[in-house]
Amino acid sequence: MVNDVTNIAYLIVALPVLAFVLTLAFGKKLPSGGGYIPILAIALSCIISIMAFLQIRETGMPIEISSHWFAVLNVGIFIDPLASVMLLMVSFVSLLIHIYAIGYMAHDPAKPRYFAETALFTAAMLGVVLADNILQFFVAWEIVGLCSYLLIGFWNHKPTAAAAGKKAFLTTRVGDVLFMAGIVILFFNMREHVLPHISGQEEVYLLQFKTIFENIALIPSQQLTLITLLFFGGAVGKSGQFPLHVWLPDAMEGPTTVSALIHAATMVTAGVYLVARTFPMFIAAPDSLMVVAYVGGFTALFASTMGLVMNDIKRVLAFSTISQLGYMMLALGMGAVIGAEAVGFAMFHLINHAFFKACLFLCAGSVIHSTGTNDLREMGGLFSKMKITGITMLFASLALAGIGIPFLKILDTPIGTSGFVSKDAIIVEGTYVFAHLSHNWIPFAFGVIAALLTAIYTFRLWFMAFTGKPRQERHPHESPFTMTGVLSVLAAFAMVFGMLTFLPFLEFVGHTYDHEEIHHLAVLGENTIIDHHELHHIVGEASPIIFLLPVVVGVGGLLLSWVIYNRRWISVASIGNWKNPIFAVIARRYYQHEIFIELIALKFTYGVLALSAEFIDRRIVDGIIDGISDFVVGAADIVKKVQSGVVQNYATATVAGVALLGLILTFLSITEVI
Template sequence: MAMENLAFLIPLLPALAFVLTFFLGKKLPSGGAIIPIVAIAISCIISLAITMGLLQNPEHVVTQSVHWFAILNLGILIDPLAAVMLSMVTFVSLLIHIYAVGYMAHDPAKPRYFAETALFTAAMLGLILSDNILQLFICWELVGLSSYLLIGFWFHKPGAAAAAKKAFLTTRIGDVMFLAGIVLLFSDIFTVYNGVLPEGVYVLQFSEMFHLIPELVAINSTILGMEVSHLTLVTLLFFGGAVGKSGQFPLHVWLPDAMEGPTTVSALIHAATMVTAGVYLVARTFPMFLAAPDSLIIVAIVGAFTALFAATMGIVMNDLKRVLAYSTVSQLGYMVLGLGLGAVVGAEAVGISMFHLINHAFFKALLFLCAGSVIHAVGTHDMRQLGGVGKVMPITFATMTAAALALAGFGIPGTSLGFSGFLSKDPIIESAYLYATETGSWMPYLFAITAAFLTSLYIFRLIFMTFTGEARTDYGGHESPSSMTVPLAILAVLAVIFGALTRTSFYHFIEETFVHMDIEALAELGGYHLAHHGHEPLLVLWMPLIVAVAGLVIAYLIYNRRVVDMSSIVSRNNPVYKLLYNRYYQHQIFVEFFSVKIIYEGLALAGYYSDKMLDWLVNGTSYVLIEAGDSLRKFQTGVIQHYAAAVVAGVGLLVVLIKLVMEVF
């Protein structure tokens, strides 16, 4: 009970650490790193204690709320969904902060770094704890600001400054959609209550939003001749925000460029914070998505396409961190696909998506921190200049191999024996097969299984190019200090065993979030027919492992045994390779064509012609007035006889007009 009363400290302590580190960090060892480490450690202890309490009694949800202003509140909601996120974020963030003590040891801006990472963690924790959508949005924006500061941490580098601006502006597109969804939802709730809210109702609390789902579904608008439910519009606008934050196509373009920040920042963004925020938003508002016609179908299609699209680019990148960045985009696609499959599996979709999110946080943080260990030791992240790193960095090699096996999804189908990624990604692929058999749409399954093959291929390409064979340059590497290798070992253990230890209990625990909701009724409102897993064909169960092994074997033969001469394939004359290496010319399309040519030059052209028209209008008006003045001036002769004649003529004309009017009427 005491820990529940301390729930407000979970985001508050890292926020306080931000202030203290920012002002006092320069006077403390390691840039004041001890302050955020202690603060996040306490937040982690409180989070784990609350989670353990919920495991004993899932219905004992932690809720705290205070009046803010008008019909809005500030509140805390810790249910099973929020609890697992809090535990993961605080734990992974703690390990990354400890690792960063060694990684950032020689950076003169350590105090600013640790202050900003503490703020980043606080914002993410505040987002998870929010019991209403407006408070969540405020923390959502603070996460975006923190990411901007951290991606551009080395702002003296043009690439880092440009990447920070790109991330900020790209995610703002999604944020505007998210805000529009909140405004529309607010308006619809007022419509439901006819403008008069009951006493004590906070209009944007999740509990109130879910309570009004049947009424919200009934509100429709005609768009392009089609009747569309407002709930569908609201959920798709929310999903637009998730697309920006969680790097889904087409707003994924900021994520690979976010590699310009320190590697520890990359691990924090790609594993524990920021990118998971969008997935959490959809999971948190899942009852609304389930009741909104067509929304989950769109979510599934976008997720499946993103998983495959990003994986195709990962197989040709030569930068260690950029390969992992596209891996993150691809895995986020799997998580979003898992949520979209709720159109068939109902609330189970939240369980399979969140299970992959948690497992991914462990092995992706491990992958990035291993990459940081390599970069810290050898001074380069170009895989073409490495080779043989495993001989001089055995701990980094072993832990990164464990993470690669988890990412690729190695395990024994039909059992709980396997790496964490296998036990969380396979249920998504199997649910995609169920989706195909129930709806007749095979695209999500085919995209997911193809992406699984490419995932194995690009991650083992990275392993073989970096750690095996002979050194291709004189990089003179060495193993990283214990402050870096101990977090690697802890994450490696979790990447290996966490999935097997928690698989069954995790799904049941997450589904307790929706135990008081009639999932079948919500699905009926959305027009979805829920089904249950049957006995999938043996080939379907084994296919994810088959493609994972195929990717490993091909990568081994090409990049370790060199049985294929890649010079003829990796060539600018190869149009497929050129297309993938240039990332489908996304930069040219989004930046050079759309942003510069259409937006910037279009606005410049519009400004030029508007200035011309304004000049013409001003000059034309002045010319007319001057000419009129010159003409009227001629009547001012100064001769009194002329004025008298004009008065007589005017009076005469007026008499004639009055006479005519009187005769007519």
């Protein structure tokens, strides 16, 4: 079938790349540091993404382009429903953030570099989404990592920013190495087990997603579990899951718009997308999916506790991102029971999260822009000065806390903020799944407690920043229209997007993977997939408390924050002091710094591994090389004395040589005669 979008799909990535080059080259001579070029390019990408989305929805066929690269590898574009919703989200949110950045970065002297790097960042993320084979995916994934390093350390004159960039780069690198190991093992498995079956066919490429998914049955199941676990290791690094989440809070050193890009549109969602993209492989390896679920669930709770005690407005949001990504991973892990529907739940939360988290970050940026501080303790009473920012941030906070009206459904759609629709769907569905798997309620308790903590820290942030009396003498002012306009759009999406699109979204993304195929793959993993209606039937209709509790704790958290941080009926100091052991543990972030840096990095890695490696390298490896060269040099020192420079010596040597030759010849001729 010939159509328009297929031919221009490459422009989705090419335009932001072009914008990167143009902004870098000519940004200094253009108004606003060339910021309008990326905006234009990403706007066009967004339009093409919308066209692609409409075409896929109409025809039900994915958009595929593929061309030969070398040997058994190809480059190509593959847009299925999953990729198309990602494309829409990435390009749209990124577009809004770029528009906002025109205002936010107005006073920064390095604007061309900023806009060039964010354009490349967006392009790389779009490249991740569009990739039709795992190698191309990995290349774009690495460019995302590079851009995150550049942008987190954007204010590179600040030592903390440079260190944060380095930390982000190295931490995600741990995940990337695992991911790459997974690709290598996958490639060898494909070559050994799959290539003999497909060698006759034309235009079949080993690392193409299509080829991999069609031939999963040929790969041994332990190998598949190993590969998927390694892939998940990559996702853990990029998406900030425990234990590689340490880079995300530090990533706040970059400009706030960069934080918004990293946390909402690009970077951290790449990990979730990786698992969703290679979902058929995970389905055939249910053990890996259980790992995904447990890591996600644990991260959701773990990160939300730390969000409670941070005083940096952006760090609160950073821990909230880690926590919400945990929910997404949890949702993907549920695929072990409900199959491809899990991808729908995870992606729906991912998209909703992108809107309200982008909004929260940009509101935080607006606050920082006007007060000049990140510290919540120095803010307060901003609402009267910054009404639009305050209201939009309140909306986004409501969405993050998941406030809504339970049980009330209009046209089968729950009524509430987008966070309510997507997060509660995950908690409720997760409850069913784990009730079916193990008949225990611990995961549900995890989800609910995390939801409670989420509500508390979100509103703690809002109340501390916007209500009460100003705690420091500052002169806040409302931000310019490019910023508040973007905030309003995002807040509107945060409020209503979930309600408007819940069921159509799940149905559309549900078409990404063929359901029979998924069932078939699950059988390979000695697992059975059940439809969620069936699941509800098997587990039995849950008590209304399950539906009620997430919202109740959300509202409860709101009220608790109101009591503590607005009314101040309970003194903050009575809970949050260093004598309280729980507070001390959480405020020290569970001694992660002590464990990761001082114990693992300094004592073990540096003290044991690095020093012993250095000894081997310096003394043994270098010793052998140095010994050989010393021997050669010493020998040459002796022999070189022959080269005296006096011509007569050479003449003597020549004569002596000729004489010797004459003697030998004579001797030989004599012996011959005899």
